Amino acid sequence: MSEIDKKFQSKNFKSWNNSDLKNIPVDGKRYNSHAFMEKEWEFMWPKVWLLLGREEEIPNPGDYQMEDFGKESFLMVRQDDDSIKSFYNVCQHRGARLTFSDVGTAETFNCPYHGWKWRKDGKLIEAQDSEDFPQGDPCQNLRLEEVKTETFAGFIWINMDKNACSLKEWLGPIWDDWQAYEIHKWKRYVAQTVNMPCNWKIILDNFNESYHLNTVHAPEKAVTKKRMPSGVDTSYKSTQFDLSDEGHNRMIMQAGYGPAGSFEEGGIIEDPLATVMRDWEIDPDNFTGRGFDTREAIQKAKRKLGPKRGYTHYENLHDEQLTDAFHYTLFPNFAVSLWADGFHFLRARPHATDPEKCVFDNWWYASNPKNEISPIRSTVGIHERGNFAIEPDIFNHGEKSLGQTIDQDAVVFIFQQYGLRSRGFNGAYFAGQEKRVHRFHEMIESYFEE
Ligand code: FES
Ligand SMILES: [Fe+2]
Structure with missing residues (x-):
């Protein structure tokens, strides 16, 4: 010392x-x-670990908060079991940003480009002409890309590293x-x-x-x-x-x-x-x-x-x-x-x-x-x-x-x-x-x- x-x-x-x-x-x-x-x-x-959102701002299932972070943007979404899942704010079809609204309530995120519907837990539930994909029905194969999420002090924290240590360990x-x-x-x-x-x-x-x-x-x-x-x-x-x-x-x-x-x-x-x-x-x-x-x-x-x-x-x-x-x-x-x-x-x-x-x-x-x-x-x-x-x-x-x-x-x-x-x-x-x-x-x- x-x-x-x-x-x-x-x-x-x-x-x-x-x-x-x-x-x-x-x-x-x-x-x-x-x-x-x-x-x-x-x-x-x-x-x-990034401090990104506030739990109380998304109290009910379907409530979401969006935060931009540099070239990334994240959606933090309240789930039916009261947990919070976070996703990159990007459509897995051809990369359109899903939403520009900071906060809202939604059962699905509907891509503004070709209309694919992503359920609030990340699953793709609707894609037009889904039979026309040689690599298989996208609804069977695709999910929104999820990021690790934890809460502490009422804040929502995310980590892009799937293998990150726990938030508690990180905060020491x-x-x-x-x-x-x-x-x-x-x-x-x-x-x-x-x-x-x-x-x-x-x-x-x-x-x-x-x-x-x-x-x-x-x-x-x-x-x-x-x-x-x-x-x-x-x-x-x-x-x-x-x-x-x-x-x-x-x-x-x-x-x-x-x-x-x-x-x-x-x-x-x-x-x-x-x-x-x-x-x-x-x-x-x-x-x-x-x-x-x-x-x-x-x-x-x-x-x-x-x-x-x-x-x-x-x-x-x-x-x-x-x-x-x-x-x-x-x-x-x-x-x-x-x-x-x-x-x-x-x-x-x-x-x-x-x-x-x-x-x-x-x-x-x-x-x-x-x-x-x-x-x-x-x-x-x-x-x-x-x-x-x-x-x-x-x-x-x-x-x-x-x-x-x-x-x-x-x-x-x-x-x-x-x-x-x-x-x-x-x-x-x-x-x-x-x-x-x-x-x-x-x-x-x-x-x-x-
Ligand atoms: S880029 Fe999202 S549906 Fe096409
Ligand atoms: Fe100062």
Whole structure:
């Protein structure tokens, strides 16, 4: 374990294995070359578990959800026995895409080209002139091509590799960490799907490090105090970085502290933390100059009041989880900031043909207690719940805000994409605290070797 890995240890969360790096070079070409993109398509994407759908969006037999993923598209379909089967969204006659609708209910998928009817369990049940096939009746011989499907945390995960390990094995320590939150009961309140002019890995790189927080998100506070206004302790020395053997990462940042300035005499607790405290029946004025004490006070108040207010999952959570930022990146393309009541879903999907484009999902799920009185409260912000967002709002980057923090990240995504094209870039020069970025690229390359 390196010095970085040892710096801070959460009380209740033992560090993961944090295996050493091979220190491969990370050049610019991987972000813009078609050759690298093709390698990912050939060797990596068909082997990994992908978080793709949401169980509650297809509650009844015949309900389906369709998700595009790079050059692929998948149909996830609820079956009569309540299980979910997933298929490539392609007709086995001559390769037409079966449907372009994101969600629906169907007993059969009828190909728009020659009208073949594929039953929801994948069997072909009707083909015109079926006697005219020298190789035999297609209904006797063909099925939709199925992909391995499992569910966890209310999400539908697929793997194109028929011999893939189980999802539980794939997720390793994430499984237990997440189960405590009862995320399967959480609802989606924000769903923005954005066409981004950058490679998908740029987004994951960014979510794999916290080195940029003080410069991209809170530059004016960075010089004197390594704390963001939102009361998250962003210093790498107080952050726990974990790398799992399975290739996933975890970063635990203590949060719930008062903003910069509230540690000194007379320093007041400002919003959003002040509002969060009032929600939990704590008077922020009693904490003037005591910005270090607010974290524990919030934890205690949530413990006491949470179950009565319907936050049943608090019983399963450790104190840290009631306030702190637990940020996970799941290999290869998913990141989440997980708060006691919010799941900031950050997923990058590769573009079908262009390595310098991707699709970025900026979604929020939140706990849904019976007696909910407030919007989604994370200790870094207040997110209006609005209505359930079943249909994602799809647009091009720049057309709408993605929220202040992600807007700031997105600007970086784009100018980094420009810089990475340069023949004058000699490869990344990583800090210790950027180990997760480096490891991410090593994981990708490990698929090319097999
Ligand atoms: S391509 Fe689907 S029926 Fe012909
Ligand atoms: Fe960021």
